[in-house]
Amino acid sequence: METITADQYLVKKINKALILSIIRDHSPLSKPEIVTKSGLNRGTVSRLVNELESDSIIKQLGEGVSSGGRKPTMYSINGDSGFVIGITVKSKLLEVALADLNGQIVKRFTKELRSNTPKFVIKNIIESIKEMQDHAKESLFQITCIGIGFPGMIDENGTVLKAPSLKWNSVDLRQTIVDTFRIPCVVDNQARVGLIGEKQFDKNNLLTDTLYISVGNVIGSAATIKNELFRGYNGLSGEAGHLIVKYNGKRCSCGSKGCWQMYASTNTLLKKLSSVPKVAEQLDASPFSQLSVEFLETLAGQNNPLVIKEIEEIGRFLGIGLISLVNVLNPKNVLIGGDITKLKKWVEPSLIETLRSNVLPDHNKNLDILFSELGSDSTIIGAIAIALTHFFENDYHVSSE
Numbered sequence: 001m002e003t004i005t006a007d008q009y010l011v012k013k014i015n016k017a018l019i020l021s022i023i024r025d026h027s028p029l030s031k032p033e034i035v036t037k038s039g040l041n042r043g044t045v046s047r048l049v050n051e052l053e054s055d056s057i058i059k060q061l062g063e064g065v066s067s068g069g070r071k072p073t074m075y076s077i078n079g080d081s082g083f084v085i086g087i088t089v090k091s092k093l094l095e096v097a098l099a100d101l102n103g104q105i106v107k108r109f110t111k112e113l114r115s116n117t118p119k120f121v122i123k124n125i126i127e128s129i130k131e132m133q134d135h136a137k138e139s140l141f142q143i144t145c146i147g148i149g150f151p152g153m154i155d156e157n158g159t160v161l162k163a164p165s166l167k168w169n170s171v172d173l174r175q176t177i178v179d180t181f182r183i184p185c186v187v188d189n190q191a192r193v194g195l196i197g198e199k200q201f202d203k204n205n206l207l208t209d210t211l212y213i214s215v216g217n218v219i220g221s222a223a224t225i226k227n228e229l230f231r232g233y234n235g236l237s238g239e240a241g242h243l244i245v246k247y248n249g250k251r252c253s254c255g256s257k258g259c260w261q262m263y264a265s266t267n268t269l270l271k272k273l274s275s276v277p278k279v280a281e282q283l284d285a286s287p288f289s290q291l292s293v294e295f296l297e298t299l300a301g302q303n304n305p306l307v308i309k310e311i312e313e314i315g316r317f318l319g320i321g322l323i324s325l326v327n328v329l330n331p332k333n334v335l336i337g338g339d340i341t342k343l344k345k346w347v348e349p350s351l352i353e354t355l356r357s358n359v360l361p362d363h364n365k366n367l368d369i370l371f372s373e374l375g376s377d378s379t380i381i382g383a384i385a386i387a388l389t390h391f392f393e394n395d396y397h398v399s400s401e
Contacts, residue, residue: 015040016048020057020392023077024102028061030072049075056081056140057101077102082141084391085132086383087125088149088190091116091165091217091267096128098135099384101144101391103200107135108380116166122173126180133181146177146185147387149193149379151218153236158187161236164253165218184394186386189238190379191220192229194337197382198372199224209332211325213240215318215340216376219261223329241265245320264317266293266339272310279307293339300346308346315347319354326359326367337372344371 015038022037023029029037035045052058059078063071079102088095091113098107109131111124129146136142150173152163158174177185188196195212208227214220219241223230231237241261242254249258262268273279274291279299288295299307322334334355340347352369359367372378 012048015044016052017393019045019048019052020077023058023075024388024392027076028064028074029076030064030074032072034075079104080139082139082144082391083132083136084144084384084387085129085146086149086380086385086387087128087146088193088379088383089121089125089151089166091151094121094124094128095380096132097380097384098132099388101141101388103381103384103388105384107132116168118168118171118173121166122171122176125177129177129181143181143183144391145387146181146183147193147383147385147390148173148177148185148187149190149383150187151190151220153239154187154189156235158185160187162254164242164255167253184390186390188386189220189222190214191238192222192231193382193386194220194378195222195224195229195335195382196385197378197380198335198337198374200381200385201374207333207335210335211322211329211331211333212335212337213318213322213325214338214379215265215336216338217265217267219265219321221325223331240321240325243321243324245317260317260321264314264321266314269293269296269310269314273307276306293342297342300343311343311346312350314340314343315350316354318347319351319358322351322355323358326355326363330363332366333368333370335370335372337375337378339376341371341375 018038019034022034026037031045031049034049035042038045049058053060056078058075061074061076064074065071079100082101083098086097086099094111094113096109096111097105099105111128113121113124133143150160150163151165152168153161155161160168160171160173162169174185174187191212191214194214198212199207205227207224210224212222221238221240241259242252242256243260244256244258245260245263246258250262251257252259252262270291273296282299283291283295286295296307296311300311326334348371355369356364374381
């Protein structure tokens with residue numbers, strides 16, 4: 001038996017991770033195509049591909065087109081060999097999805113959260129993971145990793161340092177999940193996870209310099225600079241919802257006054273319209289059980305002038321906050337995501353007019369303002385993506401023979 005040193009083990013692990021990344025992004029691929037894309041020599045690629053196939057991480061898909069000799073064998077990720085779980089936590093809702101190793105969602109559900117206390121939310125997360133484990137128990141690797149998008153400041157260890165909207169402080173969410181299940185877990189800021197989700201569908205690599213704004217009950221942000229995800233000095237970037245847009249304004253859950261999310265979030269919109277008698281009457285006469293963005297979308301679609309006016313006001317305040325962010329960051333794209341995308345038709349005009357008429361002229365040149373087609377789904381897709389990446393890069397260990 002050949003002895004492998006620590007350095008050789010590390011090189012082998014890096015090379016396997018590279019090959020897996022290439023196959024994930026470009027499958028089906030032949031060994032010669034992997035050689036070309038990886039820059040590794042043919043012997044190394046052949047040996048590692050054979051090991052990955054032997055370990056059931058990848059599988060053969062049959063023969064490809066010949067370029068002159070024998071038809072090459074094509075390879076792809078063996079999606080059925082294991083699963084990951086993606087979870088996103090909102091103020092009143094838990095979204096959970098089970099995906100195979102190709103990232104295809106095979107099961108998904110939501111759970112209402114009657115309380116936002118750490119004990120209650122974590123209890124529901126654990127129950128949800130157990131339910132997904134039952135579905136995955138027949139696969140070779142079962143659950144390989146859990147990814148969680150959380151609305152707050154998350155440190156590099158997956159600890160929720162502060163989540164004002166949920167009133168969480170210093171909760172070691174990742175370690176709690178790891179200790180409970182002995183399964184790797186990745187926890188990251190919800191907006192950052194949302195941008196990662198958007199990048200999964202960016203096949204033309206258009207989101208290289210992008211400011212992403214997630215607008216729901218709160219406002220979060222994330223950014224790519226030269227195609228790299230920006231995290232800030234200690235990983236806590238993205239709290240754009242606490243940008244002050246009105247001096248001495250409304251009190252925010254963070255303790256400050258005048259925060260952007262107090263004027264431009266869907267929560268603000270719902271609260272404002274909940275006190276309008278006519279809206280309450282229409283809600284009682286509708287099939288909707290509670291005031292929601294979906295209900296407001298229905299009313300706006302019926303040309304309700306009061307609802308449209310308030311949605312347009314949200315658009316203006318979104319534009320006001322974006323003026324400062326665009327002037328500072330100079331992005332190529334502003335991408336709006338989250339629940340607000342359901343109201344795009346009425347939000348977009350006032351947002352664009354406010355932003356473009358006030359941002360610096362040179363920053364306005366070539367600036368694209370986009371609305372996500374994934375909407376609020378980007379976060380659950382991103383949670384799956386960070387779990388898959390962690391498994392393929394860290395938790396699929398090479399053998400030491």
